[in-house]
Amino acid sequence: MHIKAVIFDLDNTLMDRDMTFRKFTEQFVGEHLGHLDQHIQDEIVSDLKVRDADGYRNKQGFFAEMVEVLPWNNLVxxxxxxxxxxxxxxxxACRMDYVEEVLAYCKYRGYRMGIMTNGPHYNQYRKMDVLQLRELFHxxxxxxxxxxxxxxQRxxxxxxxxxxVSAENTVFVGDHPVNDIWGxxxxxxxxxxxxxxxxxDDSLGMKPWKMIDQLNELMEII
Structure with missing residues (x-):
């Protein structure tokens, strides 16, 4: 296989959404639920991560659920x-570990690079610009x-x-089995x-070409 291009997902691939969301919820809980003991605040932060469903939930529905389930002192x-x-x-917002090294390596190798992400224009471009990613991609x-x-597929x-580039000369890097790998x-x-x-999901009827746990493992593969 002769690789000419690498396409990356954004959330939880280039941007560490887990860390970003956790830091945000810690700030929110600390400011709005500061009357609770710290261990209860920590439990709420963990619970909100589960309810958020890795960002795939509708935000308005998520916020409405927060109003109902959180132990407010002053309701918002x-x-x-x-x-x-x-x-x-x-x-x-923060980059995933090893983003700088991986993107520099791809540039050194002369690969064409792209980002493909689901989401609203404003939100996704804001993430890329805050993390200074957009200008690094073709x-x-x-x-x-x-x-x-x-x-x-389109x-x-x-x-x-x-x-x-052609499909046979391209790899896609992402965290979602359906959206990034199966698709x-x-x-x-x-x-x-x-x-x-x-x-x-074994029902997809296929397996990833390669699997990694950290982005820097990508450099050895490509």
Whole structure:
């Protein structure tokens, strides 16, 4: 296999969403539920991570659930939580470990590089800009702009067309079994699965080309 291009997912692949969300919830709980003992606050932070479902939940539904289930001293509304989230969440944004080394290696090797991410235009571009990622890539595809989202086969073909490479010369790196690995496989792109929060679904009828636990393992593969 002669690799010419590497396409990356964004959340929990280039951006450490787990750490970003945890730091945000620690700040939120500390400020709004400071009347509770620290160990209870820690339990609430862990519970919110589960309820958030790795970011795949509708945000308004998540915020409304927080209003109902948290042990408030001074009740806040879902809209107030949303405003707090919009103001503070990205202040905790951080890159995944080894991003700098991996992207520098890809550039050194002369690979075409792309980001493909599901989500709203404003949110996803804000993440990339805060983390100073956008300028490092030859192309960026955000699902809202594309009018389709992973795992729609057309969005992977769009990336190949923009990068001017073929599927057999391209790998896709991401943490989601369906959106990043299975979807890419449907058009012939080899998937490198970064194991984070998702379990592999054997009903997909395929396996990742490669599996990694840290991004720096990618350099030996490619």
């Amino acid at each position: 509304t879902a809209s107030e939580i949303e405003a707090y989230y919009n103001k503070h969440y990205m202040t905790h 192309t960026v595809i955000v699902s809202e702009d594309a009018g389709m989202k992973k795992p729609d 969005i992977y073909q769009m990336a190949l067309d923009k990068l001017q 890419a496989n449907q058009v012939g792109i080899r998937g490198i699965w970064l194991r984070r929060n998702h379990l592999w």
